[in-house]
Amino acid sequence: MSVQASATRWYSSVWRWHFYAGLFCIPFIIWLALTGTIYLWRPQLEALLDRPYDHLATVGQVSAPNAQVSAALRAVPGSTLHKYILPEAEGQAVRVLVTVKGVDKRVYVDPRSLAILHVVTEDNRPLAVVMRLHGQLLAGDIGSYVIEIAACWAVVMLLTGLYLWWPRGRKGMAGVLYPRLRGGRRLFWRDIHATTGIWVSVFALGLILTGLPWATAWGSYLAEVRQLTGTTKGPVDWTIGGKAPTPKADAMLGPHPGHRGMVKAAPPIRPGELEHVIATIRPLRIAPPVLISPPEHEGGLWAVASDAADRPLRSDAQIDGATGRLVGRVDFADRHWIDQTIGYGIAAHEGALFGIANQILGTLTALFLVVLAVSGTIMWWRRRPIGLLGAPVPLTRPRFRAGLVAALVALGAYMPLFGVTLVLVLIAEVLVLRRVPATRHWLGLGRVGAHDGLNGGVGERDFRI
Template sequence: MSTTTAQRATSATGAVNAGYRTLWRWHFYAGLFVMPFLVVLAVTGTLYCFQPQIEPLLYPHRLIVEPQATTPRLTEDALLAKARAAMPADARAVTAPIASAPDRSTEFIFRLADGEKQSVYLNPYSGEVLGTLSVERRFMQVDRMLHRKLLLGKPGELLMELAACWTLVMIGTGVALWWPREKTTARAALVPRFWLQGRALWKNLHAVMGIWLALGALIFVLSGLPWTGSWGKQFKALATAANLGAPPGSWGGLPLRSALPGVRADKHAGTADTNAGMKSDHAAHQANMDSMPGMVMDDLPLPLTPWAVGNTPVPQSADANAAQALPLERIVALVASLGVQSGYDIVLPASATGVYTVSYFPADPKDERTLYIDQYSGTVLKDIRYGDYGTVSKAVSYGTSLHMGRYFGVANQILCAAISLGLAGMAVTGCVMWWKRRPQRSLGAPSRERAAPPMRGWKTGLVLLGIVFPLMGATLLAVWLADRTIFGRATRQAA
């Protein structure tokens, strides 16, 4: 009787734990690949999240000025003239960040003859030039490029995208492995047991941290993927095609050129196709990468652009050589009259047909705004707001704001930092666990089960994941083949 009971208990335990080692095996492979990238993402993401607090500490003499209650600020055009005088003659002003904080300097971004972009900082009260900074080499930009591309260009961008996709596998299998089963209570799964020792303690800390961080990590991954260079672009195109992404006209179909001053607008109105045919009208500007026909928002010299408008074609002003372009001060006043007071960027016209492009990318996505203003007449050619976005773009906008720690202030920054650093801790504890159990001269992958269950749900999920993320699908297939051919022999023997 006791023997039968024991056999039944063993059978029941085996049934409950069926598939455990298979899940562990995939969790191991995912973690082995993701761990180094996860540490980089966590550290760089945490630093970038606190950019508003860190940059003034790094560059106080350029960014911070003494507020002057009795001295009026100089006009934007006067400050721009002083900035131009401080730069080489062949440098060209491309962007004017507009900020009204009384203790902040005024910044203008110039493109040098060699293509490098450089920021010039001035005291808005006296016009004194406070210094310059390379846009590409300033600390936070380097940190951002590490976060997105490992400073390796396109290959690095694909690697980081792949790491994000494999993090989904790591999260799913990790939660499944530690989900309460048999006599395990929810308390045991959620509360660390610090009295354990050795590898058992590391395993417990790793698992409990993983359960707590799973939801935050999932949100991080899903909110970051739309910005990736491969899948993100395809996703944006698909969302737009389904009328769920960019606002109407972002991919053509709306007038993209204003009228000549004094001439009827309908005579010179055009579409995206007309825009492409106007190249002969301003061939002298073809070499200017900031004013070529067919430019979209992502091509402009902006630090950040709302995801929804990244593919929006930039309109053009009327090509009127006799007309006088409006001064920057007039554009700032116009934008203020439209409800945007501070914290936005203006891309300056780079040619006779260029426009003033205003990009407002605040913490609250509902306030996002993109404006295109004719440089001669001040006519607003387009005014794209959050309400014009499709359903997907609205969701991405909120995800981005949460991902960057901007949506609900310092509390959002602290939450993002806790999740990021927690994920780095997961990578460290996972590495320690692997090192403690790793056999010499072996990868140390968990052994394969002798009679693994079908696990059709998991297999279907992985296939779907591979279809949605094709780059990941290719690597899933590669790992599966390697597991069967290269690592399979040793693990079968160990089993």
């Protein structure tokens, strides 16, 4: 077999995987890009939504924190204190999180008059809903699994796309780094797709990989690996599949407020303890918002945690409420290097690591991903034969070389759901899809030159996108 023929067969095979991965991922890519962009601007959107409660009159004396909590508990009968969020400005309403029947509610209290300004269930807050749409499709663990599978195959789509983009002997950067605008509609959409892909791939891969710790399967997989390797050091401060991974992690509200399971009822608050805790933490300069959690049992310690969007700024503390004594403090630098790495990644994913520039970069990445998805869809729709899916027809099956097998094993080990779904797809193709003539014909699984009368001759030029 000549080198050129071998390269052509590899190209056709890679294109097929790129086509199938893209066809499956495109709806999810658009969905994740849109919902993710909304969530990127969470600080500005939440500030806008909470504006009526952040510019209160500052005339009069501020009530004691314990009185503020009592007012919030009266507003939600039968509730217990979950968290007290330390106000950041003088005219700001106090946010008190209370729990009733396992449901968290956020109560906005005027710190002077103790008037109840607003009560909302945490899971019903607009940005909490957006986050569940983004990560779980509002379908719990099942939605999280679907999103994770799409993310894994999006990695395959991007990697195979880079292989197809590689400029094999092409002169000049036209059609490689920037689109050619005068070659007709077919060339235009091809170039838009290819050049957008090369510019966005690195950032898109970064978004996908930094989003995996939240996923139900991958997050649990990482937790198990860390448990087996002894690399667990304290609770993590991000949710896995919308839930706190350990009870201790509930001392930190984590990246997405309201994503909590059943919360254990706290014991009654002793008079003066909350005031002691606040007096102790104010000089510590913990990055806001600062969340104060009551003891989980009688005589226990109060937990204080920063919920700063820029996670490297976060720190946690434990305080004896009776005396106000600082018992312990853990800063970001004290965490395990794995937690630090994930913390930096999550902060970048949420657009909080380097301010407004991070938000703009994330928004542009999402926009380019939508362009990539739309241009790919248009190319497919314009080229597909009537009555067929329009997948590239395989010239022949390339041999599975050691490098390819190693790459697939590595991807499967790093992303288990990719490995599982890849095996299921290959089994389904061999045992079912190829055995039914109509299905084989529609999916384009027949090889060129096969004598089943279903495929016509397709040359190398038909594989060049």
